[in-house]
Amino acid sequence: MTAAPILSVNRAQKKFGGLIAVNDVSFDVKQGELLGLIGPNGSGKTTMLNLISGALKPTAGEIALGGKAISGLAAHHIARRGVSRTFQLVRVLPSLDAEGNVMAGAVFGHRRLWGEEARELAHRLLERVGLAGKAHAPVAAMTYIDQKRLELARALASDPRLLLLDEWLAGLNPSELKIGISLIDELRHEGRTIIMVEHVMDAIRTLCDRCVVMSSGVKIAEGGVAETLSDSEVIRAYLGDDDA
Amino acid sequence: MNLTSHEIRIGLAGAAVAALAATLPLFDQGYYLSISVNIMLYAALCTAWTLFSGPTHYISLATAAFFGLGTYSVGLWINHLPYPVLVGIAALVSASLAGLVGAATLRLSGVYFVIFTLGLAELVRQLVTWAQAKFTTRMGLYVFTDMTEEHIYWMLLALTVAVFITGWAINRSRLGFAMQVIGNDETVAKHVGIDTARAKIVLFMVSGAFIGIAGAISAPRYAYIEPPSAFNPMISFLVVIMALLGGTKRLWGPLVGVVPFTIVMDIVSARFPNHTSIVIGLAFLAIVYFIPNGVTGLIEQARAKWQARQTAVGEEKAA
Ligand SMILES: Nc1ncnc2c1ncn2[C@@H]1O[C@H](COP(=O)(O)OP(=O)(O)O)[C@@H](O)[C@H]1O
Ligand SMILES: [Mg+2]
Numbered sequence: 428m429t430a431a432p433i434l435s436v437n438r439a440q441k442k443f444g445g446l447i448a449v450n451d452v453s454f455d456v457k458q459g460e461l462l463g464l465i466g467p468n469g470s471g472k473t474t475m476l477n478l479i480s481g482a483l484k485p486t487a488g489e490i491a492l493g494g495k496a497i498s499g500l501a502a503h504h505i506a507r508r509g510v511s512r513t514f515q516l517v518r519v520l521p522s523l524d525a526e527g528n529v530m531a532g533a534v535f536g537h538r539r540l541w542g543e544e545a546r547e548l549a550h551r552l553l554e555r556v557g558l559a560g561k562a563h564a565p566v567a568a569m570t571y572i573d574q575k576r577l578e579l580a581r582a583l584a585s586d587p588r589l590l591l592l593d594e595w596l597a598g599l600n601p602s603e604l605k606i607g608i609s610l611i612d613e614l615r616h617e618g619r620t621i622i623m624v625e626h627v628m629d630a631i632r633t634l635c636d637r638c639v640v641m642s643s644g645v646k647i648a649e650g651g652v653a654e655t656l657s658d659s660e661v662i663r664a665y666l667g668d669d670d671a
Numbered sequence: 672m673n674l675t676s677h678e679i680r681i682g683l684a685g686a687a688v689a690a691l692a693a694t695l696p697l698f699d700q701g702y703y704l705s706i707s708v709n710i711m712l713y714a715a716l717c718t719a720w721t722l723f724s725g726p727t728h729y730i731s732l733a734t735a736a737f738f739g740l741g742t743y744s745v746g747l748w749i750n751h752l753p754y755p756v757l758v759g760i761a762a763l764v765s766a767s768l769a770g771l772v773g774a775a776t777l778r779l780s781g782v783y784f785v786i787f788t789l790g791l792a793e794l795v796r797q798l799v800t801w802a803q804a805k806f807t808t809r810m811g812l813y814v815f816t817d818m819t820e821e822h823i824y825w826m827l828l829a830l831t832v833a834v835f836i837t838g839w840a841i842n843r844s845r846l847g848f849a850m851q852v853i854g855n856d857e858t859v860a861k862h863v864g865i866d867t868a869r870a871k872i873v874l875f876m877v878s879g880a881f882i883g884i885a886g887a888i889s890a891p892r893y894a895y896i897e898p899p900s901a902f903n904p905m906i907s908f909l910v911v912i913m914a915l916l917g918g919t920k921r922l923w924g925p926l927v928g929v930v931p932f933t934i935v936m937d938i939v940s941a942r943f944p945n946h947t948s949i950v951i952g953l954a955f956l957a958i959v960y961f962i963p964n965g966v967t968g969l970i971e972q973a974r975a976k977w978q979a980r981q982t983a984v985g986e987e988k989a990a
Contacts, residue, residue, distance in 0.1 A: 480862060506864035520855035531852045534845060535864035541845065585864065 431494060433458050433620050434479065434589055439488035439498070441474050448474040450644040451488070456589070461611075461621045463635035463652065467664055471644040472624040473515055476591045479622070480512045481505035492589065509537040509588030513578045513595050515624075519566045525553060526562040529580045536585025545584075552580040556610065572603045579610070590614070592623045596630050608633060628656075640664065678839075689832050696821040704820050710933045711827035712889060716906070717914040717925035718834045719881035722841070723874045725919040726850040729781050732907040733772060733788035736795040737765040737879045739902035741886025743799065746812035746896045754816070758887045765883025766876040768795075773872035789907070796902035803898070811897030818891040826888045834881050838922040841877070846870055908951060909936070916958050918965025927966045 432455035441449040449471045456462050464472050477483040479490055481502035490498040497505050511532065520528050529549035533540045540548060553562055556576040561569075566577060575595060582590055596607045608630050614621065615634065625631050631638060631652060638655050640648040642664035648655045655661055674682070692711075696704050716734060724731055741761035748757055776787045803810060841847045849870045853860040860867050890896060909932075917928030932954070940947045962969055 482858070482862070501866075502861040503864050503866045506862055512862055514858075518856055518859050520852060520859060522855050523851065527851075531848070531859070531863050534848060535852075537864070539864075581863065 432456055433460075433493060434622075435491050436475075436479070437489045437491070439475070439478055439485045439490060441471075441478055441483060442486045447644050449478060449485075449641075452639075452641065452644075452646045453488075454639045454646065454649060456620060456622060459618045459620055460636050461615045461619075461623060461634055463631045463638035464622055464624045464641065465626070465631060465638055466641035466647075469643075470641040470664075472641055473593055474644075475641070476512060476593050476622070476624060479505075479589075480510055480591055503535075506536050506585065507539075509585070510591065511536065511582035511585050511587035511589070512591035513575070513582050513593060515593040515597075517571070517574045517578055519569070519574050519577055521565075521567040523566070524563045525558060525566055525569075525577055526550065528566055528577050529553060529584050532581035532584030537588065538586045548584060549580070552583055553577075555583070556580045557606065572599055572607070575599070575607075576610075583614075588620060590619055590621045592621060592625075594624055594626065596625060596627050604630070631656075685832075685835065689828065692828055693825065696824055700821070704824060706934065706937055708820055708824045708827065708892070709937065710930055711824055711831060712885060713909065713913055713929045713933055714926055715827050715831045715834060715885045716882060716910045717917070717929050718831060718838070718922055719878050719885065720910050721914050721919045721922060721925050722834065722838050722881070723871075723878035724914070725922065725924075726854050727871055727874065728854070729777070729871075730785045730911060731788045731875070731878075732785060732904075732911065733769075733792050733879070734882055734907040734910045735902050735904050736768065736788075736792040737882035738886035738889070738906055739792075739795065739799070739898070740764050740768060741883035741888075742890045742893070742896050742901040743812070743886075744883070745887045745890035746814050746901075749814050749816065749890075758884055761883040761887035762880040765886075766880040769876045769879030770872060773875040774868075777871045777875065778868050789904075792902065792904060792907060796898050796904075799902065800898045811895050813895055814890045814893060816891040820892070823888060823892055827885065830881065830884055830888060835922060837877065837881075841874070846873060850874065905951070908955070912951065912955050912958060915965055916954075916962070918967030918969075920964070920971070921967060924965055924967040 434456040436455070437453050439449055439452050440447065452471075452475060454462070464475060466472055474483065478485045478498070481497070481500055481504065485498050488498065489496055492505070492508055492510065495508075497508060497510070520531060523531070526546065526549050529552050530545045533545040533548050550562060553559060556579050558573060558576050558580065561573070566574065569577065579595065592611070595611070596604060599607050604627065611621070611623070611630070611634055623635065635652050637650060638652055639646055640655055640658075640661050647664060648658045648661050695707055716738070720731065720734060723729070741764075744761040744764055745754070745757045748760070752760075772788065772791055776784050779787075849860065849865045852863065852865060853867050853870060857867055886901070893900060913928040913932045914925040915928070916932055917926060918924035936947070936950075939950050943950075964972070
């Protein structure tokens with residue numbers, strides 16, 4: 428592919444006091460690509476997503492979306508430019524119903540819809556993620572997977588140029604996992620550009636075009652899934668880690 | 672614009688209540704009108720305050736500053752400009768101050784905001800006192816108009832209605848939806864693209880403008896205005912107490928607190944003029960401790976419990 432990357436991360440760094448959670452990490456994501464961001468717990472994956480989405484500001488380095496710098500912008504500016512995300516610990520809006528939760532993504536984000544348009548999109552997306560008929564269900568009482576579906580629908584509602592999924596498949600039982608994987612697979616075939624932080628190796632093998640491996644804040648490998656996962660440094664990073 | 676039948680019903684009920692309230696001066700021109708002006712003043716102030724503090728949960732103690740600026744806008748220029756223009760100036764001045772305060776503090780957590788607004792109100796009062804001593808010879812300003820208590824009452828009623836209509840319009844707007852999302856989860860709000868600081872500042876400005884207008888409407892009532900009365904911090908505290916007593920989840924919640932509390936305060940200040948502060952302090956503690964969600968909160972809780980029991984009974988019967 429010759430197209431310019433949608434996202435390019437150039438020597439991004441994040442320090443928390445003395446701890447360097449993300450250290451000099453660089454990678455690109457191409458249009459329509461599904462990139463897996465993997466690594467042991469505490470290796471800085473969530474922090475990396477936080478730098479991209481603007482939840483945190485990098486202490487050094489640049490991040491550009493579609494060739495324009497976004498590093499240092501506030502989260503709402505980055506969201507309006509087309510970056511959407513889900514959270515590692517699922518975050519739904521408990522006082523709103525499912526429809527309202529998804530509309531929140533449609534109304535303020537990259538595509539700013541309002542009224543009926545936003546409502547219709549919300550219903551389409553609820554159906555899309557498997558929540559048809561639950562538009563007015565109280566979300567606090569939803570099952571875990573339904574809350575995750577809801578969060579995904581909210582993230583999709585802005586029609587993002589880049590979608591960030593932070594362990595979206597974690598905590599699902601085997602049958603739910605199958606549903607989850609095929610849902611993400613559909614998104615990929617629709618041509619969405621996605622960065623997926625994941626521990627579920629099955630999902631990484633089936634879904635990812637490429638992956639970036641982090642360990643202790645540093646990028647230790649990058650490339651096709653099969654070759655990276657067999658890389659000796661990657662194996663060493665994962666050895667002794669329960670999630671491997 | 673498409674209204675639901677529920678909205679139309681509430682609108683009609685509100686209009687009926689307002690129309691009824693408007694007839695009050697026809698029945699009494701003395702004590703009852705006077706206390707009704709007080710009630711209407713605090714109705715306007717508390718709903719304007721709740722417009723911002725209800726959805727954001729920020730406690731503002733700057734009410735006296737906005738109110739005083741509104742009063743002074745009229746006092747300073749009553750001999751030079753028409754009264755409606757002064758009301759407009761009052762709104763602008765108060766909204767500007769709210770904008771400045773908001774920009775400086777609404778990124779901070781709630782605790783800082785309370786302290787800052789309290790300090791600000793004091794600062795504005797001291798500045799006005801200082802400026803008056805420096806640039807004029809008098810301590811206060813005379814406001815002579817031909818406005819009567821009835822006029823003031825009707826203007827305050829109109830203002831309260833305007834606050835309600837504004838609150839309703841905001842609720843239907845993007846800003847209202849943004850405030851709902853922010854109230855649920857500020858992190859999510861930012862990540863779906865909401866400029867959370869801006870939303871809060873805009874709301875604070877709208878609220879401040881209405882409080883400034885209430886000050887401008889009240890100015891003719893004082894006849895002689897000076898900083899200790901126009902910027903009286905007691906106004907800020909009373910507004911918080913009454914709004915919390917009524918409950919701030921709904922815009923009409925504070926009204927439930929305003930009516931009884933104003934009447935009780937009137938009796939207390941007549942019978943025990945030296946002990947009003949104690950009563951206010953105790954009331955404040957009692958409200959925060961026993962009914963943190965206000966009377967309307969209590970009612971809603973009771974109703975939710977009752978409904979839960981009804982459905983449980985229904986299920987038992989069905990089973
Ligand atoms: N807000 C924060 N403040 C301080 N330290 C943090 C913060 N967020 C993450 N960290 C630290 O940064 C490191 C990387 O964390 P994280 O990015 O959550 O890892 P991962 O998602 O790969 O499990 C951890 O040591 C974590 O404790
Ligand atoms: Mg993580």
